[in-house]
Amino acid sequence: MKTLRVELGERSYDIRIERGLTDRVGEFVAPKGGKAFVITDSNVAPHYLGRAVGSLESAGLKVRSVTLPAGEKTKSFNTLPMLYSLALEFGLTRSDAVVTLGGGVIGDLGGFMAATYMRGVQFVQIPTSLLAQVDSSVGGKVGVDLPEGKNLVGAFHQPSCVLIDPDTLSTLPDGFIADGMGEVIKYGCIKDEKLFELLEGINGDKSQLFKHIDDIIYTCVDIKRRVVEQDERESGERKLLNFGHTYGHALEKLSGFEMSHGAAVAMGMEYITRISESKGQTAAGCAERIGGVCRAFSLNERPSADIDGVIAAVKNDKKSGKGGLDVVLLERIGKAYVYRTTADYFRGQL
Numbered sequence: 459m460k461t462l463r464v465e466l467g468e469r470s471y472d473i474r475i476e477r478g479l480t481d482r483v484g485e486f487v488a489p490k491g492g493k494a495f496v497i498t499d500s501n502v503a504p505h506y507l508g509r510a511v512g513s514l515e516s517a518g519l520k521v522r523s524v525t526l527p528a529g530e531k532t533k534s535f536n537t538l539p540m541l542y543s544l545a546l547e548f549g550l551t552r553s554d555a556v557v558t559l560g561g562g563v564i565g566d567l568g569g570f571m572a573a574t575y576m577r578g579v580q581f582v583q584i585p586t587s588l589l590a591q592v593d594s595s596v597g598g599k600v601g602v603d604l605p606e607g608k609n610l611v612g613a614f615h616q617p618s619c620v621l622i623d624p625d626t627l628s629t630l631p632d633g634f635i636a637d638g639m640g641e642v643i644k645y646g647c648i649k650d651e652k653l654f655e656l657l658e659g660i661n662g663d664k665s666q667l668f669k670h671i672d673d674i675i676y677t678c679v680d681i682k683r684r685v686v687e688q689d690e691r692e693s694g695e696r697k698l699l700n701f702g703h704t705y706g707h708a709l710e711k712l713s714g715f716e717m718s719h720g721a722a723v724a725m726g727m728e729y730i731t732r733i734s735e736s737k738g739q740t741a742a743g744c745a746e747r748i749g750g751v752c753r754a755f756s757l758n759e760r761p762s763a764d765i766d767g768v769i770a771a772v773k774n775d776k777k778s779g780k781g782g783l784d785v786v787l788l789e790r791i792g793k794a795y796v797y798r799t800t801a802d803y804f805r806g807q808l
């Protein structure tokens with residue numbers, strides 16, 4: 459088992475990575491003799507819920523589980539009252555735990571429920587999608603969507619531990635593997651040239667990817683851990699994780715969220731790097747390499763975006779502050795920096 463510790467004072471926690479961990483989750487959920495309120499979704503439950511619940515019960519926990527419909531629609535503010543009611547009916551107290559078993563939707567929703575139920579109970583993340591394993595389960599950002607937009611209500615609530623079983627990726631549909639690869643490639647771009655080179659070498663080959671996946675997950679989580687330790691609430695270093703995301707979020711929004719997040723981020727990373735290269739702010743050749751590795755991992759959706767629409771969407775983004783827009787640029791592959799500009803940066807001079 460590989461273990462990483464996120465050092466955040468009294469909110470510190472461990473991230474454990476091991477194949478087959480789904481059958482051992484009970485060992486890591488405290489308190490023994492207490493209750494575990496497990497939240498999962500309809501795609502994950504048939505594969506993993508029985509195993510996780512069996513392990514929790516063997517460890518002496520009383521378990522209640524709820525299986526929600528799979529998909530982003532479930533991450534709605536409106537789902538919360540039902541979860542609070544079920545937890546109350548189960549008798550969940552502040553000394554018990556919420557356990558999220560699923561992708562980013564379940565982690566964000568269940569984490570927000572845990573942050574707010576009785577002013578906060580501990581929660582354990584068991585991420586089952588690649589995106590959740592390398593990104594959303596670590597860092598403590600939890601939240602739900604409103605009809606007006608995604609992630610508009612949320613909190614910072616760190617999990618009490620994160621349990622990653624890479625074997626769960628064997629049932630994840632290819633499109634969602636590609637989605638998660640968008641974030642994996644991002645980590646390589648901003649912090650780790652070796653990881654980027656490994657991905658170039660794998661060149662989209664699924665069996666090679668799965669051969670290296672434990673190490674890849676470890677490397678990505680370790681990067682996110684270090685970033686979060688330095689900047690838990692996103693005032694500086696954590697902004698680097700937004701590489702490719704400003705433009706990507708705009709594309710997703712303009713497509714009515716038809717476009718996948720991974721493909722949008724892939725396009726965002728390549729696009730902004732083309733602009734920064736043309737301005738001499740990034741070493742030459744980076745955009746080409748990013749485009750190549752993204753395409754190799756099937757991140758090749760290319761909608762024809764209307765740049766005025768993109769800029770309007772960027773201006774509306776909740777991250778656009780009054781004093782300008784912080785974009786993340788690469789100095790080179792493996793090294794990123796924040797650059798203060800305006801949304802018009804995306805017009806570029808290509």
Ligand SMILES: NC(=O)c1ccc[n+]([C@@H]2O[C@H](COP(=O)([O-])OP(=O)(O)OC[C@H]3O[C@@H](n4cnc5c(N)ncnc54)[C@H](O)[C@@H]3O)[C@@H](O)[C@H]2O)c1
Pocket residue numbers: 499500501502505528529530533560561562563564566586587588589590593594595596597598599600608609626627628629630631634637
């Ligand atoms: N909190 C954060 O820091 C953070 C960071 C990035 C993204 N997010 C959020 O994460 C969400 C996206 O996460 P996601 O891509 O995991 O979405 P998701 O939770 O919808 O999972 C993707 C799909 O895969 C299915 N699935 C998950 N694991 C599976 C498995 N092992 N086998 C078979 N099917 C499986 C799900 O049912 C779903 O259909 C978004 O809501 C986004 O806002 C949060």
Ligand SMILES: [Zn+2]
Pocket residue numbers: 641703719723
């Ligand atoms: Zn992302």
